[in-house]
Amino acid sequence: MHIPDGFLSNKIWIALDVLSGTSILYAARRLHLEASARIVPLMGVLSAFVFAAQLLNFPVLGGTSGHLVGGALLAILLGPLAGFLTMATVLIAQALFLQDGGLAALGANIFNIGAVPCFVGYGLFRLLAGSSLGGSRLALAGFVSGWVSLVLSAVCCAIELALSQAIPIEVGLPAMAGYHAVIGVAEGGLTAGLLVFLGQVRPDLIKRTPDLKMNAGDWVLALGFVALPVLILVLAGSSSLPDPLQSLLSSARPARESNPDGGDLLSPSRFPEYLMAAAILVACSGFAYALARLVQGRSRKS
């Protein structure tokens, strides 16, 4: 679900970069004031934990595989702000180490996989679990928040890709949401299992942290999370599409007149041309690569 660079239109990734960047700065500021010796090592080890957990794939239907995402779990264990910051750390590390998700699309990925699951998952869990520290109610709350947060982040991802006109909503939404609804069962199950286990062994870790009160800044942040995506929807829609929701959701499509030569671009008669272009590109790049490598290798030996 990590979106690579190039798939989001500039407007969308810039907006999401700004949104995620400011929320990271805000969360860092808030936590810096409240940071105790308790939260820092916990955040560090949990970020490594989630990073490692995401490396372990388990097979899903039809040859694909999925892994734990853990946004809801982090938010439940650490509180929403620290959980969000930890998830952002994991996503930055994934972009830098594993090239999972692009640099420019980092904001979008932090929004989809960090902010949405952490805040939604936390809210849902608090709503459902109440103050229970074990038993089936805790398990149910963990499962629901894990499943919902994962599916929701897949839906966000699909909507962003559709608004960028990279992957149409008719293909993207069923593929992403359906796939993640299946993986979400494992995500929810693992979240619930871990919470129940922790509730038995270290109940202090899942106790509600008393120092978490919503202040004015938190409300502004929360409002921003609702307002900005809406703004993006409107902005992305206003210039390129006549009516974003209309053209996204309705099956009626405008005619192809706006793009006179778009129609035959995919026709089979142009395939040799494409093959030729690809061959030239590969040949020239390969030549440049080999030359640079040779020159560099020689200068290093001498």
Added chain:
Amino acid sequence: MRHNFLDRYASLDSPLHNLEARTKLLGFVALTLGVLWIPAGKNLSFFAYFLLTAVLMGISQIPLSYIVGRMVAILPFVVLAGLGAPWTDHFEGARVVAIVLRSILSLLLLILLTSTTPFAELLRGLRKLGCPKILVINLAFLYRYLFVLTEEVLRMRQARDSRRIGRAPVLAEFKLLGAMLGSLLIRSFERAERMYHAMLSRGYDGDLPVLAPRRFTWLDLGFIAGVALFIVGVRP
């Protein structure tokens, strides 16, 4: 066990490796932005960026097989975009080709950036560029604890496998996995707490000193100037 699977090629020796982390971060981000702003159908610009990337790849001495292996990351998105392309009228061919080319180029640039820079230097660069301290600390901890966790996982897996044969039913398997993850979490958390207190008592204040930090040299100036010239020159 392998302790360097993350920044495996960061200790090679090439002009790219010798750049300062800040220079590299800014330069590659600028190049990525340049790529993202190439309009669809500007084939010459794509061509120029591909040539530049190929030259940089050659200079960096990173094995080609590694780079190709990393390209798998964008495959699902390419497939979905390709599936969607003929399906609706909005998504004409040139756009899809441009999207795929852009994503390949920016992925190549990202691979070049991250596999020519040791992680400690990258963190130092991020911190000097104004990244929040708590985020950089967290990234550093992630890197440190990852190896601790990996070893713990391997030990636990060995313990599990030596105590059973075959697989349990699905539900039991999940229970087992949850319990394993849980005890992994608790073990590593308790260890992390001990480590953190040990670090604090030895004067750790959140900054990561690097023994021999790279300095800003003429090479960096040349790189920045080259990148700027290239971006302006190829500007669509």
